[in-house]
Amino acid sequence: MSGVASHKKVFEDISKGDKKLKKGSTVVKDPLARTKLLGSVKKSTKLKKVSKPNAGLSRAQKHAFNRARAEKKGESFVEKLDEEGLRFFNHVTDQKFSDQAIAFLNAYWHEVGSQADFIYSVAWDTFKYADMHARGINYVHKYKQGSKLEFDIGLYFYERLCKFLGESKNKQWKDEKFAVSQPKLMTAVARKKELRLIDVNFDNQMAMIEYLLYQYREFANPSDFVTRAMSQDEHPEVRKARLALEEVNRRIQAYEAEKQRLTDESKKSGVKGLTAKNMLAQLEAGPLWEKLQAALITAEAAVRIATKKYGGGKFISDGKSSGKAIGSNQGSIWWLNRDLAEKKKKYGRRAKK
Incomplete structure (x- = not known):
């Protein structure tokens, strides 16, 4: 029987529907066949580790992958x-x-x-x-x-x-x-x-x-x-700038406390209320405001010096402070500049209209 005739007969048998197909099995019963199928795979064979996917992933997906892997390991965060x-x-x-x-x-x-x-x-x-x-x-x-x-x-x-x-x-x-x-x-x-x-x-x-x-x-x-x-220390100039900004914070608290007091007083009726309203209107020309402006100027100068000298650099402790070795002040410098910018935006001297 030719190949074409053979295929035709199989097709006709299937079309009749009265001939049941044999059920196949996935089990390899013959030991020799099983050995050939497995080849050289042994129980001791180590599988290759799957490396972190890089191609086609967004930054967020990469971070999620790294975090999931760290959580699965268990030892990435808690270390005695x-x-x-x-x-x-x-x-x-x-x-x-x-x-x-x-x-x-x-x-x-x-x-x-x-x-x-x-x-x-x-x-x-x-x-x-x-x-x-x-x-x-x-x-x-x-x-x-x-x-x-x-x-x-x-x-x-x-x-x-x-x-x-x-x-x-x-x-x-x-x-x-x-x-x-x-x-x-x-x-x-x-x-x-x-x-x-x-x-x-x-x-x-x-x-x-x-x-x-x-x-x-x-x-x-x-x-x-x-x-x-433990190997980091705060440079004296950075410390000076930080303390200068803390002084600004104290001046802000004093100014805001007085502003709140006058605001509450201004809601009262009579002479007390009118007096408080008048004082509130003049608050930015008063001594509390001027002291705040002076503190801002001092802090700005201190931050500028610290940034110019030590921004992003390394500092070797002189042995007189709490540090032990070499450390970076880059985080401190960034924070000082950002904090100063925020304070100047809110409390800096207003341009005259």
Whole structure:
């Protein structure tokens, strides 16, 4: 029978429908056939590791891949600190939020310097807001920065942060360049478990440095941070600029406190109310405003000198301060300049109309 005739007969048999086809099996019963099929594959043969995909992935997808891999490994974030390291870490967590953020940026400027804007404008601001909420403070001029948030306020912090990022008016912070800074959406139960993991020193609180180390765990972990941060020191010129800005903060608080007092008084009827309104109108020509302007000028000069001399450079400790070796002040310099710019924008001398 020719090939064409053979194929024709098979087709006719199938078309009739009265002939059942044999059921095939995936099991190889013959030992010799099984050996041939397996070839040289042995139980001890190691499979090749799958490398991180690079082609065709967005930056956000790459960050998600790295984070998932780090979480699966388990040892990327939590790494036991020795006694000296834990003591130093606790010292950092006792500092105010901004100082913790600066310490983190100094340690990881090369890795997360591109996220400094997000840390300053979003994370730090939300930390302060959550802390004010916890302490029942309504006015910024009455607020003194904290250092840690209790776990329940930590939950509030994440809720506030996710809500802020979900609002259309804040879409700039959802940009691709801030992909690594985006918090992971999860239930309250899952977030509580995460807070336990974030709590490096097991004090049932979340310091800003703990939040930062966990958020950027693709690059950082507590043990590595301690190693880097312990070798850093604050240059005297940088310290001088920081203290000058702290003086500006004190002048702002004094000015805002008086402004609030006069605003409240101006709502009263009679002579007291009218007097307060008049004083409020002249507040920007008064001594409190002038002292604030003088403090801003001093701070601007100090920040300019620190930036010119040591911005992005290395500083070797002279042995008289708390530092031990060589460290970068790049995070400090960036923060000082950004903080100064924000204060000048709001409280700088107005141009005459």
